[in-house]
Amino acid sequence: MLTIAGQSALRAVRARSTSHALSSHFESSSLARLLSTLAILEQRDGKLNSGSLGAVTAGEKLGGSVHGFIAGKSAKTVAQEASKIKGLEKIIAVENEAYDRGLPENWAPLLVENIKKGGYTHVIAAHSAFGKSLLPRVAALLDVQQISDVMNIEGEDTFVRPIYAGNAILTVQSTDPTKLLTVRQTSFPPAEIEGGSASVEEGADPKAESSTEWISENLAKSDRPELASAEKVVSGGRGLKSKEEFDRLMPPLADALGAAIGASRAAVDSGFADNSLQVGQTGKNVAPQLYLAVGISGAIQHLAGMKDSKVIACINKDPDAPIFQVADVGLVGDLFEKVPELTEKLKSQ
Amino acid sequence: MSSKLRILVPVKRVIDYAVKPRVKSDRTGVETSGVKHSLNPFDELSIEEAVRLRERKQPVEDILAVSAGPAKCADTLRTAMAMGADRSIHVDVPEDKPLEPLGVAKLLKAIAEKEKSNLIILGKQAIDDDAAQTGQMLAGLLNWPQATQASKVSIDNDTVTVEREVDGGVETLRAKLPMIITTDLRLNEPRYASLPNIMKAKKKKLEKKTLGDYGVDATSRLKTIKVEEPPVRQGGGKVEDVDGMIKKLKDLGAL
Numbered sequence: 001m002l003t004i005a006g007q008s009a010l011r012a013v014r015a016r017s018t019s020h021a022l023s024s025h026f027e028s029s030s031l032a033r034l035l036s037t038l039a040i041l042e043q044r045d046g047k048l049n050s051g052s053l054g055a056v057t058a059g060e061k062l063g064g065s066v067h068g069f070i071a072g073k074s075a076k077t078v079a080q081e082a083s084k085i086k087g088l089e090k091i092i093a094v095e096n097e098a099y100d101r102g103l104p105e106n107w108a109p110l111l112v113e114n115i116k117k118g119g120y121t122h123v124i125a126a127h128s129a130f131g132k133s134l135l136p137r138v139a140a141l142l143d144v145q146q147i148s149d150v151m152n153i154e155g156e157d158t159f160v161r162p163i164y165a166g167n168a169i170l171t172v173q174s175t176d177p178t179k180l181l182t183v184r185q186t187s188f189p190p191a192e193i194e195g196g197s198a199s200v201e202e203g204a205d206p207k208a209e210s211s212t213e214w215i216s217e218n219l220a221k222s223d224r225p226e227l228a229s230a231e232k233v234v235s236g237g238r239g240l241k242s243k244e245e246f247d248r249l250m251p252p253l254a255d256a257l258g259a260a261i262g263a264s265r266a267a268v269d270s271g272f273a274d275n276s277l278q279v280g281q282t283g284k285n286v287a288p289q290l291y292l293a294v295g296i297s298g299a300i301q302h303l304a305g306m307k308d309s310k311v312i313a314c315i316n317k318d319p320d321a322p323i324f325q326v327a328d329v330g331l332v333g334d335l336f337e338k339v340p341e342l343t344e345k346l347k348s349q
Numbered sequence: 350m351s352s353k354l355r356i357l358v359p360v361k362r363v364i365d366y367a368v369k370p371r372v373k374s375d376r377t378g379v380e381t382s383g384v385k386h387s388l389n390p391f392d393e394l395s396i397e398e399a400v401r402l403r404e405r406k407q408p409v410e411d412i413l414a415v416s417a418g419p420a421k422c423a424d425t426l427r428t429a430m431a432m433g434a435d436r437s438i439h440v441d442v443p444e445d446k447p448l449e450p451l452g453v454a455k456l457l458k459a460i461a462e463k464e465k466s467n468l469i470i471l472g473k474q475a476i477d478d479d480a481a482q483t484g485q486m487l488a489g490l491l492n493w494p495q496a497t498q499a500s501k502v503s504i505d506n507d508t509v510t511v512e513r514e515v516d517g518g519v520e521t522l523r524a525k526l527p528m529i530i531t532t533d534l535r536l537n538e539p540r541y542a543s544l545p546n547i548m549k550a551k552k553k554k555l556e557k558k559t560l561g562d563y564g565v566d567a568t569s570r571l572k573t574i575k576v577e578e579p580p581v582r583q584g585g586g587k588v589e590d591v592d593g594m595i596k597k598l599k600d601l602g603a604l
Contacts, residue, residue: 137485313603
């Protein structure tokens with residue numbers, strides 16, 4: 001697939017080759033040199049994080065060669081798994097336990113070294129907690145203005161991203177020699193993890209010390225689909241009134257649909273649901289097939305995180321709530337009656 | 350021996366969070382004139398945290414608020430001082446040439462070095478450009494440890510322990526001062542500036558500076574091609590009851 005970005009690079013090469021009367025052989029190798037992307041792949045306990053594979057998809061959209069980057073204790077094992085990712089030409093692996101926790105203090109020098117060594121024109125990471133924490137630090141070390149939360153690639157230097165909580169869409173052109181991007185996971189679905197045959201190469205390891213020590217983590221356990229990648233999401237807001245009601249009504253509804261559970265900021269702030277479930281400008285972005293908002297009014301900060309969902313449904317007792325303006329299916333009613341009824345009827349289907 | 354905390358709190362003047370931004374008809378940006386502006390909500394959390402460190406009897410020597418932007422940023426800094434910042438610096442930057450995060454990070458590095466700051470607390474993102482970069486960039490430029498999206502901060506002598514929000518839960522990190530922290534919503538509940546404190550803030554020191562004073566070249570790297578309205582979603586109307594909802598969801602292929 002030759003994309004807009006590929007074509008404009010090709011034009012650049014052609015322009016140069018006309019003036020310098022270069023051979024067509026050089027033309028194609030120039031193209032390869034002109035566009036090369038390093039996609040940062042996340043791994044956890046030796047398992048590839050599929051959420052980070054949107055970086056590969058974005059790299060493919062750019063055109064040119066795409067290399068994957070993996071670091072950590074079992075980097076080489078994960079690299080073998082990742083070598084099957086469709087679209088990857090090569091994997092750069094750095095096997096060192098020091099990178100397991102994804103600390104930006106030692107990851108940033110690691111990436112800078114490998115970006116310079118590989119002469120990459122583009123470096124892409126997912127707009128995840130890890131990507132957001134790391135890539136700006138790398139950008140500063142490279143003296144580059146990074147572009148965050150990219151939702152579309154229009155050319156090798158032209159990118160589209162949301163600003164003002166998604167109330168405006170900005171198209172920017174970068175003048176930096178290396179483009180650093182974090183990409184929106186809902187805009188760039190994960191690359192397929194089969195069909196590829198990338199080679200694995202050992203990367204450079206500057207062995208920088210991390211000035212930060214990782215102490216512990218406390219991750220919310222869930223058997224449900226992961227919120228950011230779920231096909232269906234049911235989300236609860238302040239209308240649920242208490243944590244008890246949230247826990248009584250939302251999980252059965254989610255289970256009846258096979259959906260992940262989300263929440264509005266109001267619900268999270270009131271302690272009804274865990275922080276990690278927050279959907280919106282300052283929480284997660286989701287774009288499932290179905291987003292069902294229960295007791296959520298639809299403030300702009302919330303809509304920022306879910307308005308790219310394919311179908312939006314809502315249950316709210318206030319017929320004037322802004323959520324009805326974006327919902328494909330809106331039901332005005334008391335959620336304490338409607339949610340149990342909906343759950344029962346879905347289960348009996 | 351514990352060091353005295355010299356806290357730097359960068360703050361940004363942004364369109365108020367409750368205002369729905371309107372894209373200009375010539376598609377060059379968002380309409381900002383005549384629109385209510387406020388202190389970026391995440392920066393309120395930063396100021397609040399700095400003030401709370403002092404209230405928790407940490408050896409806070411100085412809380413310096415800094416803002417870079419047009420003249421009206423002075424109002425933002427007065428708000429920060431009314432909340433408890435001791436003094437502030439306004440770096441004058443023309444409204445039509447706003448700094449990018451990299452430029453801000455370079456400026457803050459120069460200020461932090463000059464003011465001998467050893468703890469810099471920033472918001473995790475500004476709600477206008479939604480970039481979420483400045484803190485990390487600054488940490489990289491200064492080569493200091495960073496803890497982004499902090500939901501809890503505790504300091505014991507020179508050691509800072511931070512709980513941070515990550516995908517799926519929280520993570521705890523520890524580092525030595527000097528350090529960069531960016532704030533997440535859960536960190537605290539910012540106080541309102543009381544009238545007496547607003548009056549007192551008028552007497553606090555507000556220095557005016559320029560980029561040239563700090564020798565910072567903050568040339569833009571990005572060129573705005575256009576700013577557009579997002580595609581409008583058509584609300585599909587309402588259904589009467591639960592059966593109607595299920596039927597319509599099936600019709601739309603969502604079930």
